[in-house]
Amino acid sequence: MSEILRRDPRKEWIARNRLHPKHLEVLAELGRGAASEWMGPQGLVRKNPHAVGFMGPHGIRRIDRSGVQQGQGAGGARASAAVSKPRVEIDEPAFLVTVVPDMGGGRLSGHDRDLLGLARQLADADPDARGAVAVVTFGAAPEDVDEAGADRVIALEAVEGFAPERRLVLLEAVEREFAPRHWLLPDSGLGGGDLGRRMAARLGERPVTGLWQVIEDPEAPLGWQCTARGAAGSKDILRPMPRLVMALAECAEPISETRHAATPLMLEAGLPEVSEPALPGGVDAPWIEDLGQVPVDPAGVALSEAEFILSAGNGVRDWDGFHEAAKVLGATEGASRVAVDDGYMPRDRQVGATGTWVTARVYVAVGISGAIQHLQGIQPCEKVISINMDAGCDMVKRADLAVIGDAAAVLSALVARVQSARGQEGATESSDASATTDKEARNAA
Template identity: 45%
Template structure:
């Protein structure tokens, strides 16, 4: 509406429109998406407002961000058998759960089937959790027999495994026991079909979703929606006894972290320009059972080997934990740690880029922190 008695045409946007359709107020729509609580404003972009409410209207109450979604009676189940080493979901396991959520849609549910306890299933998108008794030792035949018996009773529509060293082997053993075909190394997962590369990635193979499939690493995004319930689900009949195995003993022997390549390391401790006592740094790396790394500054100076360099011009990590000592965080270095699940940083600069990237930050001189950590580790071993 135009304001009268003004030298230039001016309009009152708060006044209601006299004709035509009402004007949209994007600020009011944005306010309806705001999530209550928190020091910084956060908005739920999954909600779409078809028409903005009146400026004086109160936004509808929304559930808390950590309130899990509950599916009481799913139409069908999509089972996920993770690696879950040490009872924790890996990044690959969470990607497989994200693929399962895509297959389940709104009507289905996702069931996490693990050998032993497993944490974080609800945050990763699991509606149900079946914790089977882990067999004694590390016999793959016994694990496959237990998983196959549980899947026969659970009767899921689809079963997904991670295409990893352990998950791929387990998937093929389960497929043999169940007599079902296996579609391996799927890079696209959806209700319309599964897709994988073939013939040196020159062609693509597409099939309708079957019973068993494995998902390639870093091909499907993790579940980014609200958490799920992960309700414990007990099977009625106990698992069938596995057949006698010719394997007398099976033990997983971990690799020496000092010789593991950085690209395959799970725990990396790196030194930067703020570290001058490299002998103490090497003692700390050995005490933490970590793989040593370094910034480009130390590698260019010849203080650390070139293969230990972390960053875009060195090695890009996929570690579970990255411990940065005296590293400010150049852009190339941050690119190398972008895939790390947890980052811990020690630096004297509160506004350093590595401090901002870290989930846990210690604003202190790394030279003083290293001896303190060594003392604490020595006390823990002495108990």
């Protein structure tokens, strides 16, 4: 049998045409699959430029470094992306870099992911003595903490509400047992900034606040110089990097190419008892009283921090009904670029790659067809609901739940259903209160 390699021009053409129905089948037959390099028939290494990225909604190959593919359900895309990422395990780290994320709403925010990227930069600087990134959480850690770059997870006692002194007691236990090389906290108003300053006073450290950049410097005490914002953000201050750091958002690139072990790490001495005094000397903190969360107007919440977004597109005609629906549902309003360009919504409410990237738990797209820039901006959202007349649009393909129908009619029915449910709850509470009052009156008689 001849050893000459024969080419099938038709199969080669199908292998190059990624839109052909048999494209993946032929790639598997040729032994290429999703490989980016293979040996060609002439003994030359061939490269497949289409092996990296994902297929966009318009048949165009896109590169998505976050690992989440547009045009698919978020859960399946994230799962497949996590499996495809190389797994990194550090069995015996030379030191620990601990990160205390804000985890607003129980999830890692974009600020938290940037902080984990900075921690990875500090831990991986020396290939001969690599450190491990340990994420400290008050309660259960999020499932995607491994993809964010965590080698270890220290899950402490769940602390509800505003209890900084209790958190300090738990963090001190971590300090005593592991003595991390660095403590990293987000310099934010969600709790990280306050907790970091309290911790610096407790540990006797001189921290850095407003950090936005680190520079490797062998002559520095810990091997790093850092740049921080000072004078109300008008000046940059360069100083040796201390143990305790409070960093700004975008202080480093978040991790997107690897998946780490996220091994649970337990305190051998155990968690301090709840009855343990919150402050040295047996003094509690009677001046701190948690009055609960303050109600916030959803219209005043920034899109990047909103948990529930009702977003309008070109398919919305009844704007008064849309605003009323957002008010009744308690949702933050968003919009597509078309709605903003037409003047129906302000520019700061534009969602997408050309506007604001959002990380909402629930994102409701009303009359939005799903341009690629918009799909990129909503890719971290957990649940996407689409209300649209076109069952074949790209937003419907991306959505976890799609409602095919007129936007005004669907929103009107949704508002009526919500108001009816709230009315029934109010009536039940009133009847319970009335029954309690009558019972008390009878007992008093």
